[in-house]
Amino acid sequence: MSERASKPDEERNADPGSGSASTAGDDGERPGTYGEYGGQYVPEALMPAIEELDDVYERYVLENDEGFMDDFEARIRDFGGRPTPLQHAEQLSERYDFEVYLKREDLLHGGAHKLNNALGQCLLAKYMDKERIVAETGAGQHGTATAMAAAHLGLDCEIYMGERDIRRQRPNVFRMRLNGAQVNPVEAGRGTLKEAISETMRDWATTVEDTHYVIGSVVGPHPFPAMVRDFHRVIAEEIREQSIEKFDALPTSVVACAGGGSNTMGAFAAFTDSEDSAVGLVAVEAGGSSLSVDEDRGVAPNSASLSTGSEGVLHGARTKLLQDGYGQIMESHSISSGLDYAGVGPELANLVDTGRVRAVAVDDDRALEGFHRLSQEEGIIPALETAHAIAWLDEADSAEVGERVVLNVSGRGDKDLESALEETAKRDLDIAPDMHVFDAQAMTDSDEVAETNGQDVNEGAQ
Amino acid sequence: MSTIREAFADEPAFLPYLAVGDPDAEASVEYIEALERGGADVIELGLPFSEPIAEGPTIQSAVVRSLEGGMTPTKFFETVSRLTVDVPLVCMTYYNLIYRFGEEGGPKPFVERAAAVGIEGLVVPDLPAEEADPLREACDTYGLDLVFIVAPTTRGERLERIMDRVSGYVYVQARLGVTGARADVSTRTTESLDRLAEWDVPKAVGFGIKTGEHAREVIAAGADGVIVGSALVDLIAEGHNDGDSTAEVADRLEAKARELKGGALEGAGIEAEVEAENGGEPGARPERK
Ligand SMILES: Cc1ncc(COP(=O)(O)O)c(C=O)c1O
Numbered sequence: 063m064s065e066r067a068s069k070p071d072e073e074r075n076a077d078p079g080s081g082s083a084s085t086a087g088d089d090g091e092r093p094g095t096y097g098e099y100g101g102q103y104v105p106e107a108l109m110p111a112i113e114e115l116d117d118v119y120e121r122y123v124l125e126n127d128e129g130f131m132d133d134f135e136a137r138i139r140d141f142g143g144r145p146t147p148l149q150h151a152e153q154l155s156e157r158y159d160f161e162v163y164l165k166r167e168d169l170l171h172g173g174a175h176k177l178n179n180a181l182g183q184c185l186l187a188k189y190m191d192k193e194r195i196v197a198e199t200g201a202g203q204h205g206t207a208t209a210m211a212a213a214h215l216g217l218d219c220e221i222y223m224g225e226r227d228i229r230r231q232r233p234n235v236f237r238m239r240l241n242g243a244q245v246n247p248v249e250a251g252r253g254t255l256k257e258a259i260s261e262t263m264r265d266w267a268t269t270v271e272d273t274h275y276v277i278g279s280v281v282g283p284h285p286f287p288a289m290v291r292d293f294h295r296v297i298a299e300e301i302r303e304q305s306i307e308k309f310d311a312l313p314t315s316v317v318a319c320a321g322g323g324s325n326t327m328g329a330f331a332a333f334t335d336s337e338d339s340a341v342g343l344v345a346v347e348a349g350g351s352s353l354s355v356d357e358d359r360g361v362a363p364n365s366a367s368l369s370t371g372s373e374g375v376l377h378g379a380r381t382k383l384l385q386d387g388y389g390q391i392m393e394s395h396s397i398s399s400g401l402d403y404a405g406v407g408p409e410l411a412n413l414v415d416t417g418r419v420r421a422v423a424v425d426d427d428r429a430l431e432g433f434h435r436l437s438q439e440e441g442i443i444p445a446l447e448t449a450h451a452i453a454w455l456d457e458a459d460s461a462e463v464g465e466r467v468v469l470n471v472s473g474r475g476d477k478d479l480e481s482a483l484e485e486t487a488k489r490d491l492d493i494a495p496d497m498h499v500f501d502a503q504a505m506t507d508s509d510e511v512a513e514t515n516g517q518d519v520n521e522g523a524q
Numbered sequence: 525m526s527t528i529r530e531a532f533a534d535e536p537a538f539l540p541y542l543a544v545g546d547p548d549a550e551a552s553v554e555y556i557e558a559l560e561r562g563g564a565d566v567i568e569l570g571l572p573f574s575e576p577i578a579e580g581p582t583i584q585s586a587v588v589r590s591l592e593g594g595m596t597p598t599k600f601f602e603t604v605s606r607l608t609v610d611v612p613l614v615c616m617t618y619y620n621l622i623y624r625f626g627e628e629g630g631p632k633p634f635v636e637r638a639a640a641v642g643i644e645g646l647v648v649p650d651l652p653a654e655e656a657d658p659l660r661e662a663c664d665t666y667g668l669d670l671v672f673i674v675a676p677t678t679r680g681e682r683l684e685r686i687m688d689r690v691s692g693y694v695y696v697q698a699r700l701g702v703t704g705a706r707a708d709v710s711t712r713t714t715e716s717l718d719r720l721a722e723w724d725v726p727k728a729v730g731f732g733i734k735t736g737e738h739a740r741e742v743i744a745a746g747a748d749g750v751i752v753g754s755a756l757v758d759l760i761a762e763g764h765n766d767g768d769s770t771a772e773v774a775d776r777l778e779a780k781a782r783e784l785k786g787g788a789l790e791g792a793g794i795e796a797e798v799e800a801e802n803g804g805e806p807g808a809r810p811e812r813k
Contacts, residue, residue: 066690066725067687067724092654101654101655102654103619103652104650105578105650105652105675106675107675107676107677107678107700109652109654109675109682110675110682250584250588251574260575260576260577263577264580264702268701270700374624375619375620375623375650376620377575377577378650383620385620387624388596388598388621389573389620389623389625390574390621
């Protein structure tokens with residue numbers, strides 16, 4: 063039988079429930095849990111830092127101690143460019159039998175919603191007297207936003223990024239370097255977001271005393287999911303205000319893409335109360351190439367953890383995951399690096415379970431169509447992540463989404479141009495521009511090679 | 525007293541770790557037997573998880589080798605049930621594998637199966653005291669010890685919370701960071717041991733111990749045991765890369781185990797027994813004063 067540790071001179075209370083009282087909430091539930099989900103599943107070495115973070119989150123973010131939130135709001139306005147517009151999308155509104163409004167987070171400094179959180183957390187690190195920032199990145203957008211915020215606040219910054227994503231998102235890697243951040247390639251696994259998060263946690267476990275981990279989405283142990291949501295809440299608050307200004311009512315639906323779910327939770331945060339239940343909330347996940355899974359190979363060719371995942375524990379939280387029958391985490395897939403993740407934020411997972419948020423999936427092909435549609439019809443080249451949400455409009459039923467749909471344009475597509483070129487060339491899409499000019503370029507290049515080699519490229523083919 | 529606690533009763537304990545299935549289950553069985561021959565008092569058996577966030581590069585690679593070789597929780601339990609070693613076995617794994625095992629959900633089925641194959645304790649590096657009560661309960665039901673890690677940053681109330689739940693031994697993390705063999709022993713080990721001194725529970729120090737000399741220092745600083753993973757896993761990896769036979773690698777593990785156990789004994793002022801069959805192996809004997 064097991065007996066517990068005891069101090070020889072003092073009778074210890076062996077009741078396993080007694081020690082956790084100090085962290086229990088009023089209702090007896092631990093803070094940072096959302097239904098079945100959430101929690102703090104991290105190595106003990108990180109727990110003291112997480113407790114400290116929980117404490118400063120409450121003081122600075124929730125209670126505006128030392129005017130922290132005023133400082134944040136001033137900076138996200140002057141440095142970030144908030145508020146971002148809510149724009150009526152005229153062509154899309156004509157195309158569908160509902161009005162489409164675009165929340166233009168792509169116009170935030172850095173080109174994505176990510177700066178809200180990155181600036182908020184970097185500022186918090188500053189208030190906590192931490193000198194160094196580490197962060198993971200998938201699409202490079204969070205890494206870019208963190209590098210910018212760290213430079214703005216004079217903090218040292220190191221970014222972990224999967225080597226595959228480094229190849230997929232080269233312009234962002236250069237942007238991070240330009241802002242003075244160090245970019246550390248992660249070679250484990252498939253070299254995407256999951257591995258980058260694991261590696262950043264390892265760094266943090268070593269450097270926790272002078273370093274803050276700026277996690278990039280509403281994932282990880284409490285207080286991260288709540289804190290990241292709160293820094294992005296401004297998106298939903300602006301949507302609320304701007305909707306009333308523009309059409310004197312709340313939107314009938316808000317639609318956002320979901321990887322970890324930070325732009326999603328940010329766009330939904332001011333609508334989740336019961337009095338707003340008339341506002342439909344739709345989270346669009348990456349369906350990848352297929353919603354099926356290959357258990358033997360441990361691969362899910364999608365990132366649709368809300369639609370197809372099961373409950374488990376990953377990266378500090380209990381949430382919905384892509385995992386095999388034993389609980390080994392699967393390698394996910396998406397055309398967009400930023401959605402390519404096997405988990406999802408615990409609060410979003412719970413909102414889907416309770417039916418408040420509807421989860422849908424859009425596959426790679428249709429996402430690429432969405433990318434081209436917004437580019438052509440509205441003159442906005444979206445991030446491939448956002449493109450999933452745009453593509454979903456094509457199958458939205460106006461009886462369900464109502465007449466005024468707000469779509470969160472989480473980011474712009476500049477970072478994706480190389481991928482989009484490559485992926486478009488692979489497919490036969492009606493909506494895509496004529497790619498012939500690129501083929502011609504490729505042919506000229508190979509002709510030149512053939513000429514310099516002094517032989518015909520076809521010669522050896524007999 | 526649990527057999528795990530007993531392992532610390534008379535002399536400093538040596539607790540080797542390896543990832544089961546690295547590079548395959550058959551080899552692991554031989555390696556575990558070799559570690560017992562080399563003087564292991566408790567053996568920590570790693571059940572590989574796809575996201576080992578507390579692990580440095582050495583053990584991460586071992587986990588990859590094991591998973592690529594097809595290791596699963598079911599095969600892990602099969603392998604453990606075949607072991608004939610006479611030292612207590614502790615399973616080290618991540619919470620999701622415990623939580624997801626079996627149909628009903630929650631940690632019970634895993635703990636039940638672990639107990640059935642002869643495992644006597646669990647270490648779960650991503651499960652802090654705050655989240656541990658369901659597992660603690662299951663361990664109580666099936667008579668398993670639940671070992672917790674105490675980090676250099678663990679103090680005050682957090683320490684109390686852990687001590688309310690720990691049994692078997694406390695895993696004293698010698699330094700911040702992830703697992704991996706290091707060139708020296710951290711001074712933070714001594715500080716941690718001082719903080720734990722008043723608690724009546726065996727203290728086993730791990731994270732970075734590589735040589736008999738490290739083991740000696742740690743025990744001399746007041747630890748009751750030494751946990752060594754990466755330095756042993758390195759030997760397995762090297763053997764695997766060089767195409768050496770399992771028997772050759774097992775011999776090296778046994779010799780390394782002797783060195784480490786010998787160092788631990790020396791740290792407590794006990795002379796290591798002279799083992800005749802191991803004469804002449806370089807690095808096999810602890811250094812004598
Ligand atoms: C433009 C853009 N949108 C969406 C995402 C997905 O993240 P989240 O689900 O946290 O909003 C990313 C992530 O990199 C992104 O860059």
